[in-house]
Amino acid sequence: DTxxxxxxxxxxTKRGQNVTFRCDPISEHNRLYWYRQTLGQGPEFLTYFxxxxxxxxxxxxxxxxxxERPKGSFSTLEIQRTEQGDSAMYLCAxxxxxxxxxxxxxxxxxxxxxxxx
Amino acid sequence: GNSVTQMEGPVTLSEEAFLTxxxxxTATGYPSLFWYVQYPGEGLQLLLKATKADDKGSNKGFExxxxxETTSFHLEKGSxxxxxxxxxxxxxxxxxxxxxxxxxxxKGTMLLVSP
Numbered sequence: 001d002t003x004x005x006x007x008x009x010x011x012x013t014k015r016g017q018n019v020t021f022r023c024d025p026i027s028e029h030n031r032l033y034w035y036r037q038t039l040g041q042g043p044e045f046l047t048y049f050x051x052x053x054x055x056x057x058x059x060x061x062x063x064x065x066x067x068e069r070p071k072g073s074f075s076t077l078e079i080q081r082t083e084q085g086d087s088a089m090y091l092c093a094x095x096x097x098x099x100x101x102x103x104x105x106x107x108x109x110x111x112x113x114x115x116x117x
Numbered sequence: 118g119n120s121v122t123q124m125e126g127p128v129t130l131s132e133e134a135f136l137t138x139x140x141x142x143t144a145t146g147y148p149s150l151f152w153y154v155q156y157p158g159e160g161l162q163l164l165l166k167a168t169k170a171d172d173k174g175s176n177k178g179f180e181x182x183x184x185x186e187t188t189s190f191h192l193e194k195g196s197x198x199x200x201x202x203x204x205x206x207x208x209x210x211x212x213x214x215x216x217x218x219x220x221x222x223x224k225g226t227m228l229l230v231s232p
Contacts, residue, residue, distance in 0.1 A: 004160070031217060042121070042206050042222030043161070050217060091160065097217075106220060108153075108161040 002026075004109035006092050012115045013082055020078045021112045025094030032075050033106060034067060036060065037089040046090075049075060050097075082116045089113050119144045123207050123223035130230050136194040138226045140181075140207035143188065148209040150174075150183050150190040151220070155204045164192075164205070202230045 005024045013019050025032050030051050035043035046065070048056045051072035061067075064082075069075040079086055090113075093106040124139040142150065152164040152174070165174030170185035179194045190207060204225045210218040 033219065035220075040224065042208070042224050043220070045219040045221070048217060048219060055217070056219070093161075105163050105166070107163075110158075110160040 004092055004094055004107050006090075006109040006112050008112055009110060010113045010115075012117065015084060015116055016081055018078065018080045019082060019114065020076055021090055021114075023075045023077070023092030023094075023109060025074070025092070026107055029094035029096055029107070030072065031095045031097060032069055033093045033095075034075070034077055035091040035093065037091055037111070038087075043091055046077075079114075082114075084116045087114055087116045119148070119209060119211050119221045121207050121209055121221055121223035123205075123226050126204075126225075126227035128226060128228045130197055130228070132199055132230055132232050133196045134230075136192070136197045136201075136228065138192040138205055138207075138228070140190045140192065140223060141188050142190065142207070142209050144209055144211070144221075146212065147185075148211065149218075150181070151208045151210070152179070152181055152190070152192050153206040153208060153222075155206065155225070157203070161206065197228070197230045199230045199232055202228055204228070 007022045032049040034046040037043040049069040064080045067077045089111040091111045092109045095106045096104040120143045149168040151166045153161040154164045165176040167174040167183035173182045181192045204227045206225045207223040208220045
């Protein structure tokens with residue numbers, strides 16, 4: 001078990017550029033989540049995948065954001081035409097399916113810190 | 118909607134002091150409750166959890182009891198160590214219609230422990 005990995009760990013980009021982040025979940029986990037964490041705040045839910053299906057998108061996920069999880073394995077989060085307000089830590093988490101209504105633990109990756117200048 | 122409120126930090130303690138970090142929540146239904154810890158430069162790690170009222174979660178000397186009557190899940194530790202210095206997040210699970218859960222987090226409380 002190598003845990004959840006994210007790449008890159010840090011990204012500095014200029015306003016207006018596109019960026020893409022990658023998340024590799026724990027291999028047997030079929031559920032994958034993206035969260036965003038701004039300075040001094042707790043993580044906020046962005047989107048959720050069960051296998052390859054994107055089942056929920058938060059209102060925080062504007063049209064400039066898109067996420068994919070081809071083949072139900074790794075996931076990518078793309079931000080187009082970045083804005084300074086996009087500067088944040090982007091966290092990925094994965095989990096197994098629930099067991100009789102009790103949520104399994106979400107395992108978090110180290111995050112990708114995005115700075116938009 | 119669901120929300121989590123934590124006491125503001127930083128909480129500054131001397132080693133071996135008693136720790137309490139308050140957490141209250143607002144939720145519909147019966148959420149599970151969690152404490153996550155984030156060490157500098159690292160991702161979130163689950164510290165403990167409780168899935169129903171009156172459950173006590175515990176790990177590494179930390180404890181928290183799910184109090185439905187006061188909608189609280191306060192984190193406690195009897196004797197903190199310098200290595201406990203981190204940011205602590207209280208969270209609740211929000212079960213969606215398809216049976217999966219997302220997490221709603223508080224803003225986090227920074228704990229600083231000095232020798």
